[in-house]
Amino acid sequence: xxxxxxxxxxxxxxxxxxxxxxxxxxxxxxxxxxxxxxxxxxxxxxxxxxxxxxxxxxxxxxxxxxxxxxxxxxxxxxxxxxxxxxxxxxxxxxxxxxxxxxxxxxxxxxxxxxxxxxxxxxxxxxxxxxxxxxxxxxxxxxxxxxxxxxxxxxxxxxxxxxxxxxxxxxxxxxxxxxxxxxxxxxxxxxxxxxxxxxxxxxxxxxxxxxxxxxxxxxxxxxxxxxxxxxxxxxxxxxxxxxxxxxxxxxxxxxxxxxxxxxxxxxxxxxxxxxxxxxxxxxxxxxxxxxxxxxxxxxxxxxxxxxxxxxxxxxxxxxxxxxxxxxxxxxxxxxxxxxxxxxxxxxxxxxxxxxxxxxxxxxxxxxxxxxxxxxxxxxxxxxxxxxxxxxxxxxxxxxxxxxxxxxxxxxxxxxxxxxxxxxxxxxxxxxxxxxxxxxxxxxxxxxxxxxxxxxxxxxxxxxxxxxxxxxxxxxxxxxxxxxxxxxxxxxxxxxxxxxxxxxxxxxxxxxxxxx
Numbered sequence: 248x249x250x251x252x253x254x255x256x257x258x259x260x261x262x263x264x265x266x267x268x269x270x271x272x273x274x275x276x277x278x279x280x281x282x283x284x285x286x287x288x289x290x291x292x293x294x295x296x297x298x299x300x301x302x303x304x305x306x307x308x309x310x311x312x313x314x315x316x317x318x319x320x321x322x323x324x325x326x327x328x329x330x331x332x333x334x335x336x337x338x339x340x341x342x343x344x345x346x347x348x349x350x351x352x353x354x355x356x357x358x359x360x361x362x363x364x365x366x367x368x369x370x371x372x373x374x375x376x377x378x379x380x381x382x383x384x385x386x387x388x389x390x391x392x393x394x395x396x397x398x399x400x401x402x403x404x405x406x407x408x409x410x411x412x413x414x415x416x417x418x419x420x421x422x423x424x425x426x427x428x429x430x431x432x433x434x435x436x437x438x439x440x441x442x443x444x445x446x447x448x449x450x451x452x453x454x455x456x457x458x459x460x461x462x463x464x465x466x467x468x469x470x471x472x473x474x475x476x477x478x479x480x481x482x483x484x485x486x487x488x489x490x491x492x493x494x495x496x497x498x499x500x501x502x503x504x505x506x507x508x509x510x511x512x513x514x515x516x517x518x519x520x521x522x523x524x525x526x527x528x529x530x531x532x533x534x535x536x537x538x539x540x541x542x543x544x545x546x547x548x549x550x551x552x553x554x555x556x557x558x559x560x561x562x563x564x565x566x567x568x569x570x571x572x573x574x575x576x577x578x579x580x581x582x583x584x585x586x587x588x589x590x591x592x593x594x595x596x597x598x599x600x601x602x603x604x605x606x607x608x609x610x611x612x613x614x615x616x617x618x619x620x621x622x623x624x625x626x627x628x629x630x631x632x633x634x635x636x637x638x639x640x641x642x643x644x645x646x647x648x649x650x651x652x653x654x655x656x657x658x659x660x661x662x663x664x665x666x667x668x669x670x671x672x673x674x675x676x677x678x679x680x681x682x683x684x685x686x687x688x689x690x691x692x693x694x695x696x697x698x699x700x701x702x703x704x705x706x707x708x709x710x711x712x713x714x715x716x717x718x719x720x721x722x723x724x725x726x727x728x729x730x731x732x733x734x735x736x737x738x739x740x741x742x743x744x745x746x747x748x749x750x751x752x753x754x755x756x757x758x759x760x761x
Contacts, residue, residue: 248378251308252276253299253327254290255320259636263694264605265428266292266687270436270483271344272314273415275370280416282375288419293426299327303334310339310381312374315347318612321354321630322714329361339363339381341394343370345455348733349614350716351395357714363387364394368455368733371413372404406459406734410441411467414474423477427687428511429536429576430676431479437471439463439497443485444742444752445515446728449580451614452485454731459741462493465500472506480508487512490748494525498532511536516564517755523567530571537568540578544596565602576603581653583609583642590652597659606657607635614733619719619726627708628715637704646708650701661695 254269261267269290276286289302303311311331313324324347328340340358343366347354351365363381366373373393380391388396393404407413417423417435424433440463442456472480488494510533519526519539526534541561568575579593597604610633611617611625625639632639642649662668669692670677677689729736742749 248284248309248382249287249306250279250284250378251287251289251302251306251311252279252314253311254288254292254314255317255323255327256291258317258319258634259698260634261292262698263691265481266426267428267434267481267483268417268420268423268426268436269314270415270438271316271370273417273419274413275312275314275343275374276416276419277413278371279374279378281413282378284378286416286419288416290420290422293422296327296330300330300334303331303338307335308338310341310378311335313340313342313344315342315344315354317634318346318350318716319631319634321346321350321357325354325357325362325714328358332361339388341366341377341381343367343373345451346613348455349451349612353717355395355397364391364396366394367400368393368404369406371407376401376404403735406456406461410438410461410463414467414471417474424685425687426477427685427691428479428481430673430680430688431481431509431511431536432680432685432688433477434479434481434511435475435477436481436483437468437475438483439468439487440484440489440493442742444489444744444749445486445756448616449609449611451612451731454614454728455733457732457734457736457741459734459737460489460743462490462743465493465496468497469500469504469506472501472508473504475508478507478509480510482510482512484513486518487514488522488525488529489518489752490744491522491525492745494522495528498525498528501532508533509536510534511538513538513540515539516541516561519564519567520560521751526568526571526573530573534573536574536576538576538578539564539568544579544593565600569601574603576605578605578607580609581606581656583638583640583649585649585652586643587648587652590656594656594659597656598663603664604660606653606660608638608653610635610637610639613716613719614731616726616728616731619731622718623721625718627712628718629708629710629712630714630716631710632707633716637707647701647705650704654699654701654704657699658695661699665692665695 252272254272272288276288279286287306289299315321315324324342331338331340340362341364342354342362347365348367351367355362355365364377366377376392377394380388389398390401392401394401427434442460443452444458444460446453516539565575611621621640624641626641627639638649680688
């Protein structure tokens, strides 16, 4: 089949700080090509809707697949599906991705006949059965394994058995120089592991993968890295280097091949402290930037988000990262219950530390425990506002004041790390980027005020709402977390962790699932 795969447009945060290549879609493209399909890939983060229409008319694809990893992209994807059917009526349309999996039935309804099926779970294993079923364009698809259609939900397909099976189809992207994260410009993305063994109440990574944890082999990772031309690499793992042995093996394989890159990764404070030797070695390989989700600056806040790590350990982790000379960005979650005093305390704390601080808004998402415990309280079910930058729960302060305080707090990042201050400290880096024609990083330094504006955020709530999420069933008792899984949980057998690391995970989590 002639297949067009499409990534939707950017979200609020990605308009400034980062724009990552659609790695998941590249892996699905690789799986489809391995089955003999002809694949084209379009990323609307860097291209326009007119580019999409032009491709539809020129390529006349047999099938179009949309990636929907972010809930806020649902309306855009639904509208694009309807546009697709108007331009190429006989084209089959399917949607997949992380968020789409959790609201699959609803997206199908929103599509009003324009969407033939929704993939649930990992795309690499589901895309084959879906494309085979959609090949007959003269008939409505029946029940499809790994997908939901108007005929019902098909039997689940298993997760990818070996992460080494597919290498991203990076050659399909036309504008690779457009991807960056901070000063890493341009930047490619790579996956070392998949899944998360923890179970934070606000997160759906573990419910999607059934609390599993799989790894790529160091050999496959090195072969992938050798094909990447970009000097910057973002490691997309939910938590990098959980298992020291695996992290060291990858590092040693990279060192043997003399691969020179600069790396950015995400991890937890307790993982950083447990595996110090791993991070020391990666520093020698080019690890320059690290994101740590601290989430709260008090014990009460950590308990709210079910992170069993003490404040002292978090602060110790920050000190260790500083000692390595790694630039750290941390995330704090602003709760709608915050008052002006609470925002002021957080602002003062942010000013006192050298780290880059990002403030996101506590948001219940389908697929998380908090969606089932908090959804009855939400003030809006407009998908577009579920981007961790808008308040969708009742705020203690009047909403205009909440956004004023929120943006004032986020302005600390702007004053400390953007604009002229950032340009002074990164003059050589910025100049090098400009000499190579790379403008992503320099442009981001002055975008804050045009994107983060309380008036714009408030106006977003007044937009007409065409598509709304349904509420989950009312809770009569505790949340059955096993019912949240997209992929069936296999317990300990689903986690490729040595016994010591498994014990570490168990002692640092607060849930009761397997």
